[in-house]
Amino acid sequence: MQLIDIGANLTHDSFDHDRDAVLQRAREAGVARMVITGASREHSPQALELARRHPGELFATAGVHPHHASEYTAECDAEMRALLAHDEVVAVGECGLDYFRDFSPRPAQRRAYEMQLQTAVDIGKPLFLHQRDAHADFMAMMRNFDGKLGPAVVHCFTGTREELFDYLDQDWYVGITGWLCDERRGLHLRELVKHIPAARLMIETDAPYLLPRTVKPAPSHRRNEPMYLAHIVEELARDRGEDVATTAANSTAAATAFFRLPAA
Template sequence: MELIDIGANLTHESFDHDRDAMMARARQAGVVQMVVTGASREHSPLALELARAHPGELFATAGVHPHHASEYTSECDAEMRQLHTNAEVVAVGECGLDYFRDFSPRPAQRRAFEMQLQIAVDTGKPLFLHQRDAHADFMAIMRGFRDRIGPAVVHCFTGTREELYDYLDNDWHVGITGWLCDERRGQHLREMVRDIPANRLMVETDSPYLLPRTLRPMPKDRRNEPMFLPHIVEELARDRGEDVAVTAANATATTRAFFRLPTPG
């Protein structure tokens, strides 16, 4: 299998002591490319640095997660726009709304989201989106940009069937993580993933978060990393009633087309 992890938080401090070894383990597991998530004013430039250090293997997004929406000033917007002048930055985001924790006030979240959607309009780049417990406002804002934005992926999908169909009805893509493997919170996804067309489905670890709970043996540090992406794909293929090679090949082809990634080598 050749796989692409569309959402890996490789700038996270937990990787500082073994980032090269972590990447080697990912390669050995068949993860040939990764998109490094830029989710804040601090970490988006770091994601670009990693992508530049590993051309053709790592790529970056640049954006501000709703948790950090309060930092999205006009100066921050200018910084994001500058980052998007770099070819290694392949998507706008992570951006969106998160009303589950409300780490930033909701008006600030909506403003930051709209400003980043405008970057997508202006650059023509795809969107890397986050939505949690904010579906109505999320859809209302997206509808306001519907005819001006390009491709979009709602990453780390954990929502309801209604939410899934709203995304698919708009021709958006869906990212599936190890949440699928969580018997406490992700059981509902096991039926729903059958409904995602192959050309709309992508896979991701969201590492170092969301370690698959069905992984055996479990790593002692409980840190997720890209080498575990094949495990997620195996579970996903089983739930979709597909051969794992089919699920993997389709997800990789879909991802490469979405982010306009080169073929390795």
């Protein structure tokens, strides 16, 4: 399998002591390429730098997660646009709305999201989106840009059947993580993933978060890392009633097309 992890937070400080080893373990597990998530003013430049150190293997996004929306000033917007001018930066985001935590006030979240949607229009790169407990506002804001935006992926999908079909009706892509493997919170995804067209389905770890609970033995540190993408695709294939090689190949093809990645 030649897998693509579309969402790994490899700039996280938990990887500072062994990042090269993490990358090597991912390669050995069949993860050929990764998109490093840029989710703040601090970490988006770091994602680009990491991608530059591993050309053709690592790519980056540039954006500000709703948790950090309060930092999205005009100066921040200019910084994100400058980052997005680089070929290694393949998507706008992580951006969106998160009313579950409300780490930034909701008006600030909506302002930052709207500015990043406009950036996607102006720059012409795909969107890497986050939505949690904010579906109505999320969809309303996207509708304000109907006909102007390119491809979009709702990353780390954990939502309802209604939310999923709203996204698919817009021809958006859907990112599935190890949340699928959580018997406490992810059981509903076991059924829902059957409805995602192969050409719209991508896979991700969201490392270091969301270690799949079905990984045995579980690492003592509880840190997720890209090597576990192989475990996620095996579970996903089982739930979709597909051969693992088919699910892997289709998700890799979808990610390659979405992010406009060069041939491996």
